[in-house]
Amino acid sequence: MKKFHTVIVGGGPGGLACATLLAQQGKEVLVLERNSVIGPKVCAGGIPAAGLGLGFPEALWERSFASQHISSNWQQTVIQDAKPIIRTVDRGRLGRWMAERAVAAGVSIATSSLVRKITQDRVISKAGEEFGFCFLVGADGSSSLVRRHLGIPTAEMGIGINYQMPGNFSEMQWHLNPDLFGNGYAWIFPHQGTASIGVYARRSASRPGLLLNSLHHWAAGHGHELKSRQPQAALINADFRGWRFDNYFLIGDAAGLASGLTGEGIYSAIISGEEAARTILDARYESERMAQIIKKHRQHARILELTSGGKLSGKLVLEALVFCLRIGLIPFNALEMGVDQPS
Numbered sequence: 001m002k003k004f005h006t007v008i009v010g011g012g013p014g015g016l017a018c019a020t021l022l023a024q025q026g027k028e029v030l031v032l033e034r035n036s037v038i039g040p041k042v043c044a045g046g047i048p049a050a051g052l053g054l055g056f057p058e059a060l061w062e063r064s065f066a067s068q069h070i071s072s073n074w075q076q077t078v079i080q081d082a083k084p085i086i087r088t089v090d091r092g093r094l095g096r097w098m099a100e101r102a103v104a105a106g107v108s109i110a111t112s113s114l115v116r117k118i119t120q121d122r123v124i125s126k127a128g129e130e131f132g133f134c135f136l137v138g139a140d141g142s143s144s145l146v147r148r149h150l151g152i153p154t155a156e157m158g159i160g161i162n163y164q165m166p167g168n169f170s171e172m173q174w175h176l177n178p179d180l181f182g183n184g185y186a187w188i189f190p191h192q193g194t195a196s197i198g199v200y201a202r203r204s205a206s207r208p209g210l211l212l213n214s215l216h217h218w219a220a221g222h223g224h225e226l227k228s229r230q231p232q233a234a235l236i237n238a239d240f241r242g243w244r245f246d247n248y249f250l251i252g253d254a255a256g257l258a259s260g261l262t263g264e265g266i267y268s269a270i271i272s273g274e275e276a277a278r279t280i281l282d283a284r285y286e287s288e289r290m291a292q293i294i295k296k297h298r299q300h301a302r303i304l305e306l307t308s309g310g311k312l313s314g315k316l317v318l319e320a321l322v323f324c325l326r327i328g329l330i331p332f333n334a335l336e337m338g339v340d341q342p343s
């Protein structure tokens with residue numbers, strides 16, 4: 001059995017960010033990814049303004065938007081800033097770039113390697129291969145095996161449904177429509193030559209089939225015929241219950257660090273991956289950025305709770321939220337997971 005300093009289960013943005021930082025400090029790191037290709041993932045690809053600090057090359061950004069078009073039952077507003085508020089990325093391209101950077105730093109990446117079993121000091125793949133570790137990082141997404149191995153339950157998940165529509169789209173749009181999506185929302189996030197059109201909602205609020213019908217109905221009303229196309233859907237874990245467990249770490253969706261309010265999770269996956277690596281390298285490291293991410297996550301959970309009340313009160317809170325965004329009482333970045341960059 002080959003032994004590594006750190007084994008990371010999952011080659012998404014969180015796992016690759018963690019692996020790169022560890023390898024750059026000379027640690028022997030293995031990333032095990034069940035898919036045959038790193039990158040592609042059901043996702044709208046929106047990254048908050050703070051994502052500019054993630055160091056992606058300029059060419060990786062698909063589109064940038066300084067204005068956000070928000071509509072609810074009673075209001076329509078455009079939030080305008082001098083600089084881009086959200087940029088989009090293609091998950092396939094992002095994954096390829098992150099994997100190349102990881103390999104250049106010395107990370108070993110094994111694709112088509114589904115981890116089936118975890119013991120105290122090793123992981124075992126579906127093919128029966130065993131890999132020993134000093135540290136194990138669960139970067140294996142919303143239905144994380146590492147999380148289950150640690151005995152951490154998940155009470156609530158979000159669900160996201162996405163269509164990638166060909167065409168040239170000019171506006172980034174958010175549509176709050178409680179009658180169709182509860183306290184979730186539908187979106188249009190433009191990319192180059194396509195747009196992600198989709199919906200996010202809490203799984204307990206709507207059955208997937210109903211949510212899909214609601215999305216079709218809403219999109220048809222906005223001139224987008226989705227029914228004949230192939231949807232993709234995935235769960236989004238926002239049930240955060242900790243990230244450090246002795247020599248085990250959970251990051252990104254595996255830790256439940258996606259926003260329960262918006263479903264956004266790429267940025268927090270990358271930050272938590274980097275901060276887990278720093279903590280592995282120095283057990284006394286106090287992660288200010290994790291403290292900020294967790295604070296934001298709790299704020300989003302509180303807003304979500306407020307919008308989850310009875311039908312009418314939930315609607316009123318959503319309208320109040322849009323109004324506060326409109327008059328600038330709540331800045332748009334309060335709805336994003338972005339935090340300060342380390343000095």
Ligand SMILES: Cc1cc2nc3c(=O)[nH]c(=O)nc-3n(C[C@H](O)[C@H](O)[C@H](O)COP(=O)(O)OP(=O)(O)OC[C@H]3O[C@@H](n4cnc5c(N)ncnc54)[C@H](O)[C@@H]3O)c2cc1C
Nearest residue numbers: 010012013014034044045046115141160252253265266269
């Ligand atoms: C429809 C939809 C739209 C979204 N839109 C956005 C958006 O616009 N912006 C945003 O920030 N977030 C968005 N998200 C959320 C975002 O996709 C996730 O938060 C993000 O991908 C989390 O990154 P991660 O590295 O934690 O996990 P993931 O990206 O899920 O990566 C986990 C990896 O682990 C692998 N894996 C899982 N189990 C095993 C195993 N047992 N063995 C080996 N490998 C395993 C998986 O194959 C996967 O590659 C969206 C999600 C959905 C569903």
